Amino acid sequence: MxxxxxxxxxxxxxxxxxxxxxxxxxxxxxxxxxxxxxxxxxxxxxxxxxxxxxxxxxxxxxxxxxxxxxxxxxxxxxxxxxxxxGMRQVGSISVALTQERHEELLRQATVARIFNVDVNEISPAEVKAMYPHLEVGDVVGAVHLPLDGQCxxxxxxxxxxxxxxxxxxxxxxxxxxxxxxxxxxxxxxxxxxxxxxxxxxxxxxxxxxxxxxxxxxxxxxxxxxxxxxxxxACEHFYLITEPIAGLGHLPVLRVPDECAYYKSDAGKMMIGAFEPKAKPWGMAGIREDFEFDTLPEDWDHFQPILEDAMHRMPLFQTAGIHTFFNGPESFTPxxxxxxxxxxxxxxxxxxxxxxxxxxxxxxxxxxxxxxxxxxxxxxxxxxxxxxxxAQPFQKNRRYLKERVSETLGLLYADHFPYRQMATARGVRRTPLHEHLKARGAVFGEVAGWERANWFAEPGQAREYQYSWQRQNWFDNQRVEHMAVRTGVGLFDMTSFGKIRVEGRDACRFLNHLCANEMDVAVGRIVYTQMLNARGGIESDLTVTRLSETAYLLVVPGATLQRDLAWLRRHLGEAFAVITDVTAAESVLCVMGPKARDLLMRVSPNDFSNATHPFGTAREIEIGMGLARAHRVTYVGELGWELYVSSDQTAHVFEALEAVGADLGLKLCGLHALDSCRIEKAYRHFGHDITDEDHVLEAGLGFAVRLKKPGFLGREAVLRKQEAGLDRRMVQFRLTDPAPLLFHNEAIVRDGRIVGPVTSGNYGHFLGGAIGLGYVPCRGETVQEVLDARYEIEVAGVRHAAIASLVPMYDPTSERVRL
The missing domain is CATH 3.50.50.60 (FAD/NAD(P)-binding domain)
Structure with a gap:
């Protein structure tokens, strides 16, 4: 031993x-x-x-x-x-039984081409030739990846x-x-x-x-x-037949519409399942002597999968069953x-x-x-x-048991854009949840937070009807989007992560971590990034100086734990305290050209440019309460984020709603927020900007203060500035108003794929789908980048696109400073 x-x-x-x-x-x-x-x-x-x-x-x-x-x-x-x-590159085939699934497979084939994975789109007849045992009468289409395998x-x-x-x-x-x-x-x-x-x-x-x-x-x-x-853990089932004469080495086969995968091995055929509602296992813990254990058979649970398999591959009607296996595997939310x-x-x-x-x-x-x-x-x-x-509450065992009953099946579910989880919902709700629900909100979930994604009209079903085409909320998004562009919209953004950094060394500490200048006047809001040593973006945030020794950092709700960890990791000997204050305050965003008119009706404070310019925060009276009004925007319009203590949130919401009707005040959801931000080419962390993306290549050099010594990432910024950019973030608009962009469509430059669309949405004001993405530009001028011919490949079809290095909507940001 x-x-x-x-x-x-x-x-x-x-x-x-x-x-x-x-x-x-x-x-x-x-x-x-x-x-x-x-x-x-x-x-x-x-x-x-x-x-x-x-x-x-x-x-x-x-x-x-x-x-x-x-x-x-x-x-x-x-x-x-x-x-x-046992590694054999037998290839794999995924077949579609519906038009929507075929669209998904074609989009996946585009993704494969972006990432240099060998892929072929094949017809039902070609599937039959490669997989003679398969019933293909109802197969719409398929894709083949020849270098996939089994082991x-x-x-x-x-x-x-x-x-x-x-x-x-x-x-x-x-x-x-x-x-x-x-x-x-x-x-x-x-x-x-x-x-x-x-x-x-x-x-x-x-x-x-x-x-x-x-x-x-x-x-x-x-x-x-x-x-x-x-x-x-969940129970995971598969079945293996007795030997079948002449079976041979077949490609791995996936039939996601029937929740099944197939593989041939040692002359036998296996079928495994990712059923829509799984069976969680191990709620009372795992036995101390668990080793190479199997779980009890459950034929009733597996029967619907097997019945489909007997039609899809008739050999299952006559082949003997060698093994019916059930074993545990672990799944995440x-x-x-x-x-x-x-x-x-x-x-x-x-x-x-x-x-x-x-x-x-x-x-x-x-x-x-x-x-x-x-x-x-x-x-x-x-x-x-x-x-x-991972969010701390997600370790709750009741939450996990409910959620993983869904996530196992999602492996083979249609991966529609904007698909929402159905289980374990409602854990984190804002003080306005019931108010918004009563007004037609249809909620999505991020980091456990229930957030209004769109608002249904009276009589409209308050649910998603998923598709790769325009979903049932597309017109709702358009109405909300245009309200922000022409009137005033109200968003509940309480899910923002809020971090208070305070103490004697708070300014020095943040100036080391943030690329922008932190030693600013009290009340000043600074848009900045926290960089790593490579100049990559670890965090994208706003920082507001609340006092000489206190700052408020506002980050996306999904990255809060990441950002807290980054701050704490670099605190060192600095005399400062880092506190998560997310739950203490709600955030109501009042956005649009009539935002000032609305606020003046509920507050005696002065919201003029002279008194309350862009990039500043101050306390205001509102209704019969108090709030801190931050003049910033993520939609590209005049607007304020109102930070309201949780106990006063409902009152402030009601005060705003009561006086906004004749101004066209519209409750807006996250889908409209995203479509507005992408028209303005604002970046989204996790898609457009990550720790791998250099701040200069992301087009965010305006938020870097190189005159400030000693901040993390400064040397990498100087090196990139000296060496020149290898790629640039570009905004695209499809000239055809019909196609949609979501994420990972292919950017095609002069006939060659050069990378993925990092994020996409529909630009309702600009009149077409908008996407962001990086384009290689080593040794090229800005004009050479723009003079190229661009297309975006969507599900195998290429669509002409207009490219811009400045925001197509309000490129000089005049509307933000109205």
Whole structure:
């Protein structure tokens, strides 16, 4: 038996494919002082029973990059380690049974072309030729990815484990981690190692870094350290037939409209299911002796899937059943896994919650996490899977049980734009929730917050009717959008994250982290970014100086935990306190050319440009209450954000509503906010700007004060300024008013795809779909960039587009300063 060391640079908890991949990549990066501890046997939790499908295409460039890395790695692993992985690039086919699904597949094919994934759109006849057992009479269309594949998941994990051992890592089975130890530091809590138990023996390993790869045990393991890892196990079913003569090696087949996938293996056929309503498992915890366990059969639950399969592939009518398998896998509230350092505890890293794509994801995830740990920064933008997106309340077990019953099935559901979760709703509500609901609000959810996305007209169904075309709320959005452009709109933006930074060193601390100048007059609002050492954008925010020693930072609700973690990580010895005050104040946004007229009716204060110019905040009287009025905008119009204490929010709303009718006051939702902001080419964090995007290439150099010494990222900005831009953020408008843009459509320059649309919406004032995206420009002038011929590819069809480097709506921002 391998002796258990007393010290290690890193301890990895969990010996599934995720833990083995992290060990392999850390060792490959040169960290040989690594220990992986597995409570039972390697792969004995979920990895051993995974289907082993290796799909390269994901919903974004970086997720696709990780999946492609996995596929490439698995092809080479057997030669490196001598462990056969069963990796075969048999390709995959996804078929559509409806026009809407076909639209989705065609859009995915466009995404594949952007990301250089080999893809072919194929007809039903071509599907039949490649998959003769398949009934294709009702197939509308399909896509084929020839380099996708399948593998033996357990052997992949064993190969990764052997590769880690070959580089010096220690992997020890039947050792349970009973706790993660920690100590207080000047900047907060930090891990110091782990306590372990093996039989009657116990001990401690001192370590700099601990990595939770605990799979379905990961949530409870993290909870013991006060870390949030919201995941929950669900039952996952598949069936394997007896051998079928002449079956051969077929492509992996996905029929998402029937919630099923198929693969041939060793002359047998497998069918697995991602049913619409799943069965959560393990609510009372997981047995101590759980190892290579299966769960009870449930034929009634699987029967609808099997009935469809018997029609789709008639061989299931006659083939004998060899295995009906049911095993647990872990799922997360948003169907994306967790990667990164926990915001609550320094040195505590997570790679868990893979939502049934752990085999295809773990190779790339292990590489990315190892880079992040050893280099101090992620190799590229990983916000989609960043553990810092998790909200503390999401570790609630009742919430998770309800939510994952839906998220398992969403893997094969139609991925319509703006699709909303149906389960576990209503956890976070603003003081105006019932007021807005009574006035027709149709809510969406972000970070648990219920937010009005659009307002139904009287008699209109208050629900989404999803489509890839214009959805049932398109005209509602247009009315709200035009109210903001011509009159006055009112938004409830209470979900904004609000962070108070105060203390003697608050100004100095923020001036180090923010690219813009923080030493401004009291009442001044500063738009800024927090940059990393590469000049990438870690946070996009406004900062208001409330007093000589206090500031209010306003960030998107979805990034609050990320931004808090970034601030706390860099606090160091600064004498300042960082406090989340999100729930203390509501935010009512009064936006539009008649915003000043509306406010003057409910407040005796002066809202003129002379007294209350753009970019300033001050206390006002409103109705019979008080608020702090911030003159800023995210829609490109005259407007104020009203920060109102939660106890007075309903009163202020009612006061505004009572006097706004003849001004055309319109309640507006987040869809209208987004369509207005994209006309003005305002960037959206997580789509248009990320930690991978340089602030100058994002077109945000106006918010950088290079004369200010010592701010984080300054040297990277100076280097980029000297070397020149490699790409530019460009705004596009389709000349045909009919097509829609959402995200990840292809930007085509002079006939060649150059990148994805980072965000899109409909410009109701400009009269067409608007998109933002980066265009390569190395060595080119601005004019050369603009003189090119641009098209946007939507579901395989290319549409002419007009390009601009300045906002197409109000390029000089005159309307903001009315």
């Amino acid at each position: 391998t002796p258990i060391p007393q010290t290690a640079r890193a301890v990895i908890i969990g010996g599934g494919i995720s833990g083995c991949s992290v060990a392999y990549h850390l060792a490959k990066a040169g960290w040989t002082d690594i220990v992986l501890l597995e409570r039972m046997s390697l792969t004995s939790g979920t990895t051993w029973h995974a289907a082993g499908l290796i799909g390269q295409l994901r919903g974004s460039a970086n997720m696709t990059r990780l999946a492609k890395y996995s596929a490439d790695l698995y092809v080479k692993l057997s030669a490196e380690t001598g462990v056969e992985t 033996d998941p357990a052997n992949i994990a064993m190969a990764l484990a052997k590769g880690a051992r070959m580089r010096g890592a220690k992997i020890i089975e039947r050792v349970k981690v009973t706790g993660v130890t920690e100590a207080a530091t000047a900047t907060g809590r930090r891990v110091t190692g782990v306590n372990w138990q093996m039989g009657e023996a116990q001990g401690h390993i001192a370590a700099d870094v601990v990595i939770n790869c605990g799979g379905m045990w990961g949530r409870d393991l993290a909870a013991g350290s006060g870390v949030t890892v919201p995941l929950h 948003d169907d994306r896994y967790y990667l990164g350092e926990a915001p609550e505890l320094g040195g505590y890293w997570v790679a868990a919650g893979y939502n049934s794509i752990g085999i295809a994801s773990s190779g790339g995830a292990g590489m990315a996490l190892a880079h992040w740990i050893t280099e101090g920064e992620a190799p590229f933008d990983l916000w989609e899977v960043d553990i810092r997106r």
